[in-house]
Amino acid sequence: MGIDFPSAIVLHGPPGCGKTFAVERLVEFIDWPSYSIDSNSVGSPYIHETSKKISEVFDKAIDGAPSVIVIDEMESFLSDRRSGSSSGLHHVEEVAEFLRRIPEAIKNKVLIVAMTNLIEMIDPAILRRGRFDHIIEVGMPSREEVASLVDSLLSKLPKADDLNVNKILDELTGKALSDSAFVIREAARLAAKAGKTELDQTSIEAALNSLPKDQEKKSRRIGFVWDDK
Incomplete structure (x- = not known):
């Protein structure tokens, strides 16, 4: 059918929607060597250094x-x-490195999966x-x-x-899956702390009540009181 190796994939959505979890399960399922590009692994304050590290990751992935x-x-x-948020020639160089290396990696059977919470900020040349x-x-x-x-x-659990x-x-529908996992873990902890041998409704409700409420989060403020003394 003339089907080639798949092009790159972007997963986008709000924080907590499960992008990272989905990618982790995908990598686990296909069981190929995986390489990460993020601000911790390749970010650098030095000019050209970030682009160099990005290129090194692509080289390793192609070799493997x-x-x-x-x-x-x-x-x-x-x-x-x-956009005004990009940092001049340094940033342009990083985008150009991706533009150059992504097609090369795809030809060499490297599956590229990217994640973002801010799809509207991505350079259109990358998303074509x-x-x-x-x-x-x-x-x-x-x-x-x-x-x-x-x-x-x-x-x-009992x-x-x-x-x-x-x-x-x-209570949990529409919230991040990490919230669901937290509620069950926290309920188990509260039940054990109370000397119970099983998870009960009281423990579950106490754990649910410990989740931050959206309304409360929006209304939180930090203020300062001036004291002339």
Whole structure:
């Protein structure tokens, strides 16, 4: 059918929607060597050094192909060169390095997966067809997805027979999957602290109440009081 090795993939969506989790499971499933590009691994304050480190990662991935390159927070390297937020020639050089290396890596059977919370900031030259063919929006988890995770976590713990799972799902649907995992862990900790031998509704509700409320987060302020004394 003339199908070539897949072009690069972008996953974009709000923080906590599960982009990183999805990429980790993909890498685990295909079981290829994986290489990471992020601000911690390749970022440098020195001119040319970041581009050099990016090139080294691509070289390693090509040498180890078939392999995977994971680009985390791609807006750190690949924001629009025309925007005021980009840092001059230094930034242009980094974008140019990606433009040069991505097609080469794809030809050498390197799967490239990038993630961003800010797809609107990415340079249009990077997102054109032939480099990133698949631009996939990842939304916050559905009720079904939350239920799958909660069921999996609860199956490993002793729990009360009258546990109201539907109430848990009502509270957690639309929140990050990390919140669901936290609630079950925190409920187990609270139950153990209270001397209980199983997870009960009281412990679950206490854990749910410890999650930050959206309204409270929006209204939080830091203020200063002037004291003439």
